[in-house]
Amino acid sequence: MRLSKYFLVTTKETPADAEVVSHQLMLRAGLIRKLGAGLYTWLPLGLRVLQKVEAVVREEMNRAGALEVLVPPQVPAELWQESGRYEKYGAELLRFKDRHQRDFILGPTHEEVITDMARRDIRSYRQLPVNLYQIQTKFRDEIRPRFGVMRAREFLMKDAYSFHLDEADLMREYRNMREAYRSIFTRIGVDFRIVKADSGAIGGDRSEEFHVLAASGEDLLAVSDGSGYAANVEAAETRPQGARGAAVAALEKVSTPTQKACEDVAALLGIPLAATLKLIVAKGRDGGLVALALRGDHVLNAVKAEKHPLVAAPFTLASDAEIRAAFGSEPGFLGPVGAKIPLVADHAAAALSDFVCGANETGFHLRGANWGRDAAEPPTADLRNVVSGDPSPDGQGKLTLVRGIEVGHIFQLGRKYSEAMHMTVLDEAGKEIVPEMGCYGIGVSRIVAAVIEQCNDAAGIVWPEPLAPFRVIVCPIGLEKSPAVKQAAEKLYEELAAAGVEVLLDDRGLRPGPMFADADLIGIPHRIVIGDKGLANAQFEYKRRGAAEPAMIAAMAQAVLERIKIAA
């Protein structure tokens, strides 16, 4: 491609509203343009990258035995009502009516549509297992779109759905997809981790996420330094650590007139935050309230809490009025001593002795409180987010927290959708059974942003070879002035193109400064500079994007081909 004929619009200045580096670079390099909040046009250069990602995903899915389909993004509401998600999915679901006032949605994911298709056409165990996937635009009315294509209202997703006779076969395909995903992200060339995850709105039994590691990631991951354990903090577990110390101190009431938060109480009393205990009051499954006890320095994990049999799902905090009625105290002064509602303690909170907690009396806390002596021995559970330094749940090593961008998610759905939508097949014995399902998603457009987050420097994007929109850029110096340079550049360009290399020729006649700046910004992996100086010695200059120094090579297409072969 000749740059003089290409739609390349780069900018030196960073758009004011782009926060993260990938968004800034995608705008500056002319990959995308914004249409509205969370809506982006892919320009020619960006689309090439998107299609590269798509191609890798498609190849690996096909290789893994999945079959590509394409379903309509517009879905009649009835299907979603049948699964119960029309109500449950909430405001994020884009809904509309057609001219006949029929309700439709724009698909944010397609379990219902695929299951509907499958229940009509899959009647026999002979047709199982099957794994159907598509690569298609998904629609979500995001609460807050941000970071460019990282969190958009429309995004390109690969979604796959598998159907199985039994759980064992679902497990087999789940592992198969896990390996396919591993191949995809390895080929793309990013540093990624597979982590245990919460299933969220998709539902189901077991799931894992694939994360690209990046400081700007929206997710926190807990990774063990002594084993392969890794989990999203939403789902990360830890094990109870250390035995409770002896109760030594006497129970004593202290005045804390304005100190509501544990931080303030700890500061007032001059004690570590970890020696305080707080209560969080939530709605209980029986319709009443339940108190959750946590160490002052820990944070409640609502996903874990709502799985506890005493806690209502979805997790809902009690109102201030409900708290006053149950405790006779303002929120901020609650404690387990004398509490009259059921109480569950996090393992770490239950391991405290001589701790400080609210006195259930506005303006007062207790110090020297102890379980068993001052408050009943509580049932314990894992209720909190893990913190850096917690022991890994497998007993090997400690957890550290890192940030990641979720680019893939695989689920064992079980029978959630097949049951709700009455899908059955006949097994070998002629008996009707409900198939097991799995589903597997990849955020194709998000990958582009995630890769840039990981692969950039001060000059711009540094594409991994497999995603680069073009592999080689030819930069002639003094194009208009030197017939020798012009001729050599044209010849090299033609020869590389003939050899099947995706090559850009910068024939815009720019001075070297802006020409090099653009080449760096758009991140082309291999740059060939042709100038009179080099040609005098029959040499081109070769520079790998990101390399410190250029090298001189023979002024022949063959020499270039050898270079890029070695580098690839």
Add this chain to the structure above:
RNA sequence: CGGGGUGUAGCGCAGUCUGGUAGCGCACCUGCCUUGGGCGCAGGUGGUCGCAGGUUCGAAUCCUGUCACCCCGACCA
């Protein structure tokens, strides 16, 4: 949705407090010049100042309303 902020040329911004002929840099166009890291000179295109209403002789500027966008919190590929 709650909290904070911004809307002036394609991009980055000044001007708004204190009303009086709409500006700067970059980009873009023309010509000359220049060619190894975002040259130089000269000339030029482009904005009903987010939108609507109001106050005023006069509004980018003051008032009211409205819309859009961005940032911080609960969601997810």
